[in-house]
Amino acid sequence: MRIGELARRTGVSERSLRYYEKQGLLVAERTPGGHREYPEAAVDRVVRIQELFAAGLCSSKIAQLLPCMRDADGRPSAIATPRLVADLSAERERIDRMIADLVRSRETLDEVIDTARGR
């Protein structure tokens, strides 16, 4: 599929998809004329990338991580090095803390909302 369809199906802008490619997160075949041609699996991959961005990982970390992931279609094409595992463990803890923060903030919001709606 081409970039427009991928953007539509993932909800990610074409701009971002091109950025992902420049960051080495996403590869695409090219038509003779130079247009990008994506395989079906790109949809899943883009969704994953978005999730990891939302989790606060920077593109270089994601670039290291992606080949170690089990895609929808098969096995990982690489195994994380000990160095990377340490990095990812740190990210994991950061995500844990972030979730805890979010839960607290959600409770705060709920309290205010409930109070306003008459306890």
Next chain:
Amino acid sequence: MRIGELARRTGVSERSLRYYEKQGLLVAERTPGGHREYPEAAVDRVVRIQELFAAGLCSSKIAQLLPCMRDADGRPSAIATPRLVADLSAERERIDRMIADLVRSRETLDEVIDTARGR
């Protein structure tokens, strides 16, 4: 207490504390010479502000929200308007989605980490 101590105790930089004040999130008495003087309750408040920032709320939303919160010391000094409640409910849902995303990303990281450590 003064700004240095508040920064130390909350882990928030002095720079950020001054920024919070400029955004109307934090008030401080002033010494005759112009130095900020914070009450003990400021510690809790700053922690709350940080959590809300981490949850992706912008300062103007936080500024509206804060007076409707029950502080450690007492009752809220305002009740959220219906308009604000609607806003906060939207934020609440956004936070829910963010948590779901984070959980998925955490699972992804765990999978890669476990694989590298030999299943």
Next chain:
DNA sequence: GTAAAACTTGACACCAGTGTCAGAATCAAG
């Protein structure tokens, strides 16, 4: 063959909280 739609690259801007620096003033303690 022609026109419209989709795609290409490149560049500039933004957001919003934070880091950092400079120069001046204040505070606390000897």
Next chain:
DNA sequence: CTTGATTCTGACACTGGTGTCAAGTTTTAC
């Protein structure tokens, strides 16, 4: 007093993913 630590204001930069625009090319459909 004097001195060293702390604080003051203001300004500039950064970050890094994304929006947007421009000018040109390719694709698709008629």
